[in-house]
Amino acid sequence: MTVACKRVNDNLIEALRGIVGDRLSTAVAVRDQHGRDETYHTPHPPDVVVFPDTTDEISRIVTLCAQREVAVIPFGTGTSLEGHIAALQGGVCIDLNRMNGVIRVNAEDMDVVVQAGVTRKQLNEHLRDTGLFFPVDPGADASLGGMAATRASGTNTVRYGTMRENVLALTVVLADGRVIQTSRRARKSAAGYDLTRLFVGSEGTLGVITEVTLRLYGIPEAISAAICTFPDLESAVDTAIRTIQTGVPVARIELLDEVQMEAINKYSNLAYPVQPTLLFEFHGNNAGVVEQAETVEAIAAEFGAAAFQWETKTEDRNRLWQARHDAYYACLALRPGCKGFSTDVCVPISRLAECINETRLDINETGLVAPIVGHVGDGNFHVIVLMDFDDAAEVARAKAFNERLVARALAMDGTCTGEHGVGHGKIEFLTAEHGDAISVMRALKMALDPFNIMNPGKIVSL
Numbered sequence: 478m479t480v481a482c483k484r485v486n487d488n489l490i491e492a493l494r495g496i497v498g499d500r501l502s503t504a505v506a507v508r509d510q511h512g513r514d515e516t517y518h519t520p521h522p523p524d525v526v527v528f529p530d531t532t533d534e535i536s537r538i539v540t541l542c543a544q545r546e547v548a549v550i551p552f553g554t555g556t557s558l559e560g561h562i563a564a565l566q567g568g569v570c571i572d573l574n575r576m577n578g579v580i581r582v583n584a585e586d587m588d589v590v591v592q593a594g595v596t597r598k599q600l601n602e603h604l605r606d607t608g609l610f611f612p613v614d615p616g617a618d619a620s621l622g623g624m625a626a627t628r629a630s631g632t633n634t635v636r637y638g639t640m641r642e643n644v645l646a647l648t649v650v651l652a653d654g655r656v657i658q659t660s661r662r663a664r665k666s667a668a669g670y671d672l673t674r675l676f677v678g679s680e681g682t683l684g685v686i687t688e689v690t691l692r693l694y695g696i697p698e699a700i701s702a703a704i705c706t707f708p709d710l711e712s713a714v715d716t717a718i719r720t721i722q723t724g725v726p727v728a729r730i731e732l733l734d735e736v737q738m739e740a741i742n743k744y745s746n747l748a749y750p751v752q753p754t755l756l757f758e759f760h761g762n763n764a765g766v767v768e769q770a771e772t773v774e775a776i777a778a779e780f781g782a783a784a785f786q787w788e789t790k791t792e793d794r795n796r797l798w799q800a801r802h803d804a805y806y807a808c809l810a811l812r813p814g815c816k817g818f819s820t821d822v823c824v825p826i827s828r829l830a831e832c833i834n835e836t837r838l839d840i841n842e843t844g845l846v847a848p849i850v851g852h853v854g855d856g857n858f859h860v861i862v863l864m865d866f867d868d869a870a871e872v873a874r875a876k877a878f879n880e881r882l883v884a885r886a887l888a889m890d891g892t893c894t895g896e897h898g899v900g901h902g903k904i905e906f907l908t909a910e911h912g913d914a915i916s917v918m919r920a921l922k923m924a925l926d927p928f929n930i931m932n933p934g935k936i937v938s939l
Contacts, residue, residue, distance in 0.1 A: 482548040482566040482930055485524035489545055493527055493569070496537045500528040500575070511552050511562065511570045515617075515805070517816045517866065518560035518902055523550055523570035530575050532648060532656055532687040539685060540654030542569055546928045549652075551681040553623025554596065556615075558819050559900030561627065561680055565934035571685060573622055579603045580688065587693045588645055588662055593622025593686050600691075609693040612637035615896065616802040622686045627898040628678030632801065635721070635854030636728045636760065637694065639896070644677050648688035652926040662690055675921070680898055681932035683925045697760035700728075701770060702794045703785040705777050706752040710734060710837060710849075712780040713753040714830040717853040719776050721826055725769050729758040730854035731801055734837065737808070737848035744807030745800040750783070755853075756801060758794070804850050808861040812846055818862040820879050822886035823895030826856045832889055833858060836882055843878050845871075857895030884909075899936045907936070 493501055502508070503525050512522030529535045542549050548568025555562060564570060576592040579600065583589065584607050591600060598618045601610050613624065615631040623629075625647065630639035637643070646660040659672035676683060707713040710732075717730045733741065733754045742749055755777070759769040774785050788794045800807075809817055824832045833849065840847045840860070851858025860882065862875045883893045883906050893899075893906040908915050919937045922929075929939050 482568055482928075482933055483546045484567045485547055485569060489541060489547060489569075490525055492541050493525065493538060496534055496541075497527050497529055500530070502526045508570075511555070511572065512564050514555055514557045514560060514562055515819075516558050516560075516902075517818050517864070518563060518900075521563035521565050523548075523564035524567045526552075526570045526572055528572050528575050532650065535571060535650045535685055535687055536654045536656050538569065538571060539650050539652065542930055543653050543928065546930060548930050548933050549685065550932050551622070551626065551685045553594065553620030553626070554618065556617035556619050557623070557627060557900065558897045559894070559902035561898060561900040561932070561935060563901060563934075565901060568930070573620065573687070576687065582607060582609075583662070584609060586662065587695070588690060589693055590688060590690045591621055592688055593620060593625075595621050597621060597624065604693065608696055610696050611643070611691055612694055613640055613643055616805075621689050621691065625677050625686055625689050626679060626681050628896075630852070630855075630857070630896045632729045632731055632798070632852060634852055634857075635730055636726060641674065641677055643692045644673060644689060645692055646690035647673055647676050647686050649676055649684040649686055651684045652928070652931050656687075660690075678898070680900065680935050682922060682936050683931060685931075697762075699763045699766040700758065700760055700794065701766050702756065702758045702788040702797055703770060703774075704749065704754060704756050704788070704797065705782045705785050706750045706754050707777075707783075708752070708781050710753045710833055711830050712782070713755050714833055714853055716755060716773075716777045716780045716782065718826050718829060719779075720773050721854055723772065723776065725772050726761070727757060727769060727773065727854065728760040729756065730852070731756040732833075732849070732851045732853040732858065733801070733804070734849040736811075736846070737804060737850045740807040740811050740848055741800050741804060744810050745796075745803060747800060755782075756797065758798075801850075804848070805861060808848050808863060811848075812863040812865075815863045815865050818864050818875050818879070819859060819897070820862070820882060821857060821859040821895050821897045822882055822891055822893060823855070823857040824886050824889045824891030826853075828889040828891070829853060829856050829858075832885060832891070835885060836860065839878060839881060843874050845875060845878060847878075852895075855895070856891070901934050904934075904936065904938065
């Protein structure tokens with residue numbers, strides 16, 4: 478079996494032009510853009526970037542690459558965080574941005590079929606007059622194909638689930654160019670292997686996702702948001718845990734530590750207290766939202782929270798959540814000229830307070846500047862380490878901290894990544910997390926991609 482891919486040559490480029498015409502680029506700037514993500518990982522540009530319009534074109538492109546054993550790297554919007562789109566062995570980058578059509582809205586069935594390049598904001602704008610919306614919100618305006626490929630989640634996960642729960646079917650181009658549909662639109666099926674779940678989270682290592690069928694939800698009758706501060710991190714996390722254990726169907730619970738609040742205030746020109754903070758959002762009918770909010774306010778008071786600050790107007794809620802979504806860029810502004818080393822873990826909520834407290838102590842002892850922000854309703858939190866990459870000692874401290882963070886999460890029966898994914902940035906941690914199950918993943922990879930052309934070097938090593 479061949480493991481190392483071959484590089485693109487002039488003959489392949491001419492063959493690709495025969496498929497996509499001028500929708501192809503070998504320009505250095507375009508290749509560089511398609512070889513880097515939003516984080517510190519070293520960029521690895523592809524040899525060529527193609528911009529297909531259809532699944533058929535992608536099938537023909539992949540078939541050419543398979544015949545020549547050339548790497549194929551799918552590209553959505555480039556907002557991934559663990560080096561998912563780095564062309565580690567060169568090859569052909571397939572940019573799906575032109576495949577941005579909403580194919581069919583099935584309003585009565587509450588689902589939608591989209592091309593993979595449609596972004597979540599574009600979809601919700603398209604759905605605006607239907608009374609439906611798609612809830613998975615990772616912050617970035619990522620493509621839905623990319624979100625499926627990375628099993629994305631985000632601020633709404635505690636109520637609506639991740640992409641795993643919300644993808645009903647996929648159209649996928651396999652490593653040999655074949656096109657398959659993983660499922661029908663039925664809400665449940667007992668017919669055969671669950672191929673949809675196999676490709677959700679596969680990060681482009683098993684095939685190229687070209688169409689996605691998604692579950693939709695009714696827009697809530699009433700929405701309200703609140704922000705409250707706490708004397709310490711443990712009180713904030715305990716409030717989140719008690720809220721979930723009490724069964725309150727809260728839509729969002731976001732934790733921001735005092736360092737993150739300072740960053741957000743400066744970046745978004747806000748004036749919230751610089752203390753550990755929880756952001757809440759409640760969805761439902763008018764009476765239900767009031768009941769949820771009153772219950773959570775009482776829980777927060779038990780743990781010493783300041784009074785809720787309510788944001789009921791749409792523009793005020795949008796401003797609050799936009800500030801949360803801008804957290805990464807707010808962090809970068811704390812240390813101009815530095816880069817962000819963004820990492821995440823997820824643990825059972827019963828261990829969340831312990832994990833976050835130990836992590837904050839670790840950060841303080843290490844002397845790093847590293848805000849914490851998290852989707853604490855499902856046990857997931859992020860640490861954004863701000864580093865001067867010209868300072869070798871600081872880089873070494875940050876990487877050692879990340880290893881300790883992952884080890885801490887695994888010791889608590891958690892995972893090395895709750896939503897960022899593996900890419901090549903966290904590939905070294907998978908064996909510790911999955912043990913012999915890695916051999917099963919490798920066998921699946923080899924069965925579907927025997928020449929290792931699909932996004933090589935990600936998730937599993939061959």
